[in-house]
Amino acid sequence: MKDLVPIAENIAARLIERRQTIAVAESSTGGLISAALLAVPGASAYFLGSAVVYTRDARRILMDIPDEAMKGIRSASEVYAKLLANQIRQRFATDWGLSETGATGPAGNRYGDAAGHCCMGVAGPENAVMTLETGSADRLGNMHVFAATALNLLLQNLSR
Numbered sequence: 001m002k003d004l005v006p007i008a009e010n011i012a013a014r015l016i017e018r019r020q021t022i023a024v025a026e027s028s029t030g031g032l033i034s035a036a037l038l039a040v041p042g043a044s045a046y047f048l049g050s051a052v053v054y055t056r057d058a059r060r061i062l063m064d065i066p067d068e069a070m071k072g073i074r075s076a077s078e079v080y081a082k083l084l085a086n087q088i089r090q091r092f093a094t095d096w097g098l099s100e101t102g103a104t105g106p107a108g109n110r111y112g113d114a115a116g117h118c119c120m121g122v123a124g125p126e127n128a129v130m131t132l133e134t135g136s137a138d139r140l141g142n143m144h145v146f147a148a149t150a151l152n153l154l155l156q157n158l159s160r
Contacts, residue, residue: 003144004036007151011037014158015046015096020124022154023092024050025063025084027075027101028118032147048092053084053101063087076101076113078129081121089123096124096158100150105137116142120150126157 015022024034034050037043051062059065059075065087073079081099089097102118103109109117116134121127132149134142 001032001036001039001144004032004147004151005039007148007155008036008040011151011155011158012040012042012046014155016042018095018158020095021046021048021092022096022098023048023088023094025053025088025097025099026050026147026150027053028104029100029143029147029150030054032143033098033100033150036147036151048094051088064091074111074113076103076109076111076117076119078119078121078131081119082123082127082129083121085121085123085127085129094124096122096154098122098150098154100146102132102142102146104142104146105139107137115139118142118146118149120146120153122154122157124157126160128153128157 026033084099085097099121103113105115108114115137118132121129
């Protein structure tokens with residue numbers, strides 16, 4: 001996680017300077033994104049909360065996204081990442097929402113995505129979605145790469 005903290009420190013500085021807040025919805029990173037943001041002293045000035053949305057039940061209970069809203073949407077997709085980012089932003093009434101959803105490995109997910117597949121989204125004054133393919137089946141390695149990529153995507157949007 002030490003590699004994630006410098007990115008989080010840059011994010012924290014920008015959020016504090018702007019007096020803005022963030023909430024995070026993550027899946028396959030299991031809380032690493034949130035942990036990196038919370039590792040920065042003073043996180044209470046900008047970090048309002050997070051959810052690890054790892055299952056369908058978590059999506060329904062924590063994010064209030066019913067099964068009907070998921071018709072035609074795969075969970076490890078840019079469309080879903082955008083939905084998660086917008087929903088976490090709305091639920092916490094934050095300036096920014098950050099999301100991640102993917103397949104860390106060692107095997108792919110039940111939706112046909114290979115290990116190393118991840119989608120992430122940013123919702124806020126700037127919006128972005130992206131897909132990452134690491135080509136790796138290293139679960140822990142993918143978790144860290146996914147978290148770093150999501151944090152960097154947020155940082156890029158904060159820098160605009």
